[in-house]
Amino acid sequence: MIQALTLILLCQLAGEAVARALGLPVPGPVLGMGAMLVLLAGSDRVAAAVVPVGQGILRHLSLLFVPAGVGVVGHLDRLGAEALWLLVAIVVSTVLAIGAGALAFKLVAGLTGAGQEAGPRDG
Amino acid sequence: MADFAEIWSYLARGPLVWLTLTLVAYVVADALSQVAGRAPLANPVLIAVILLALTLWGTGTPYAVYFEGAQFVHFLLGPATVALAVPLYQEGARLKRAILPVLAGLAVGSVVAVVSALWIARALGVAPETLAALAPKSTTAPVAIGIAQSLGGSPTLAAVLVLLTGIIGAIVATPLLNALGVRDWRARGLATGVAAHGIGTARALQVHPQAGAFAGIGMGLNAILTALLAPAVLRVFL
Numbered sequence: 615m616i617q618a619l620t621l622i623l624l625c626q627l628a629g630e631a632v633a634r635a636l637g638l639p640v641p642g643p644v645l646g647m648g649a650m651l652v653l654l655a656g657s658d659r660v661a662a663a664v665v666p667v668g669q670g671i672l673r674h675l676s677l678l679f680v681p682a683g684v685g686v687v688g689h690l691d692r693l694g695a696e697a698l699w700l701l702v703a704i705v706v707s708t709v710l711a712i713g714a715g716a717l718a719f720k721l722v723a724g725l726t727g728a729g730q731e732a733g734p735r736d737g
Numbered sequence: 738m739a740d741f742a743e744i745w746s747y748l749a750r751g752p753l754v755w756l757t758l759t760l761v762a763y764v765v766a767d768a769l770s771q772v773a774g775r776a777p778l779a780n781p782v783l784i785a786v787i788l789l790a791l792t793l794w795g796t797g798t799p800y801a802v803y804f805e806g807a808q809f810v811h812f813l814l815g816p817a818t819v820a821l822a823v824p825l826y827q828e829g830a831r832l833k834r835a836i837l838p839v840l841a842g843l844a845v846g847s848v849v850a851v852v853s854a855l856w857i858a859r860a861l862g863v864a865p866e867t868l869a870a871l872a873p874k875s876t877t878a879p880v881a882i883g884i885a886q887s888l889g890g891s892p893t894l895a896a897v898l899v900l901l902t903g904i905i906g907a908i909v910a911t912p913l914l915n916a917l918g919v920r921d922w923r924a925r926g927l928a929t930g931v932a933a934h935g936i937g938t939a940r941a942l943q944v945h946p947q948a949g950a951f952a953g954i955g956m957g958l959n960a961i962l963t964a965l966l967a968p969a970v971l972r973v974f975l
Contacts, residue, residue, distance in 0.1 A: 625819045639964035641879040643818035644957050650822035661826065668823030671816060672949070675939035676781045677763045678814045679903070681807035682878065683786035684793065686900045688800050689893055699861035704874060704898065707854035708906045708932050709913055711875060715846025715928035715955075716919040722841035723921065728834055 618667035621660065625649040749798060755806025762788040775943060777908045782936055814935070818877070821938070821957065824950035831947070832954065835923055842924060843955060846931035847962045848970075850875040855974040865975050870894040872967040874902040877934040880960040884967050899934065906933020907940035922947040930955025 628649055630642030638645070654661045693700055722728070748754045766784035773779035793803055804811070825832065832839065854871055863871070869890030873881035878899045885895030910929045919925055922945050929937040930952030938956050942949030 619816070622816045622819045625822075626815050629819070639880070639883060640961050641818075641877065641883075643815040644877070644880075644960050646815075646819040647822045647825070647953075647957055650819050651825055654822055654826040655829065664820075665823050665827070668820035671813065671820045672823065672942055674763070674767075675817055675935065675942055676767070677760070677785075678810055678817055679782050679900070679936050679939065680759055680763055680785045680789065681804060681811040682814075682896065683782055683900055683904075684789045684803065684807070685800055686897045687786065687790040689897050692891070692894050692897055696863050696867055699858060699863050700867070700871065700898065701901070702861065703854045703858040703863070703871065704902050705905055705909075706857055707850055708875075708902055709909055710853045711846045711850035711932035712906060712910055712913055712928045713917055714849040715842045715931050716914055716924040717917065718845035719838040719842030719924035719927055720919055720921060723835065723838040723924070726837045728838050 615667055618663045621653065621664060622646075622650065622668070622671075625653070745796075749796065750802070752806035752809070755798075755803045756809055757806075758792060759785075759789065759807045759810055762792075777911045777940075780904060780907050780940070782907070782939070783904050818935070821953035824942075824946060824953055828947060828950035831923070832950070838924070839927055839951070839954065839958075842927045843931055843958050843962060846928050846955070847875070847959050847966060850932050850959075851963065851967055851970045855970060859974050866890060867894065868974060869971060871898055872971045873963050874898040875932050875934060876960045876963045877956055880964060884964055888968060888971055900936070903933045903936025906937040910937060910940060911944065923951045926951030927955040931959045934959070 625646035626643050629644065629646030632638070633640060633642040633645055650664070654664060690697070762785040763781065765788065766781040769784055770779040770781045789803070793800065851872055854874060855868055858868055858871055866889060869888035870885045872888060873884035873895060876884065876899070878896055881895050881899045882892045886892050906929060910925070910933065914925045914928070926941045926945070926948030929941050929948070934956045938949060938952035941952035
């Protein structure tokens, strides 16, 4: 477990360093995710160590957004007089984006023969 | 023996009580969400945030004091993002086969998220500097803050809009995709990750591992795409 956590932090650190050094618009941890993917694909020993620890962290990914979420409550007044309009824009655009993205995926999957895979109610 | 108020004022100044309460609030919220059969509205992030906000308000605790304790949880967001490589690795073969649909879902979801939000907000009379903070709302918080700043928007407002987007996305995704008849876990996950970043990904992971893997890739790819796209789209709307 300590080896896995060390590898995860090393990937994040490498990602942060590269993002900063090259002035990339991508956050360090996202680059770190790419580095970890390379390590996992490259070594079965790494995969055996990292997979269970990674799954453990991700099982409660929701928890990690709680502190920032509490911070948001204190800044809701920042939305000011435009609060309602911003909320309308966010709700409508999120609905449209999820719907359009999923339908685009489905359409292209059908066209390219990447096919339909099991979903809810398919068992 | 010291009275309760004295013990509280001693404990409330340190990180232990706020770290503990963050975990307690989450455990309670997660249990409620489970009792509710993982109903979308019973979102564990939303419930835990409300419980803690009420606690801070009731005890008159400033957020900075709370964050002293909560920062240990907050810090794990970075390592968790790295850990998203795990479901990607496990779904690697499936992902390779679906690369074209993934890119299509990413492009459409990303463009619709930015364009529709800016179009609606501008039509409703929202100020230009607020639009700059709104444009990157579908990306993960550190990216959104960076994009908003480079566009002249407020980073705090950008963070608020990002979190609201994530919670709304996590709540609407399941009923919306059911209504649209999209039953493919890959499509469901990807679209949710693209539109609602990490909070949407957390929801997808809760529902199905394959949806979670595709949500993670959607979130990661959209961070890159929105960084390239948002400045150009915003220019059209200003």
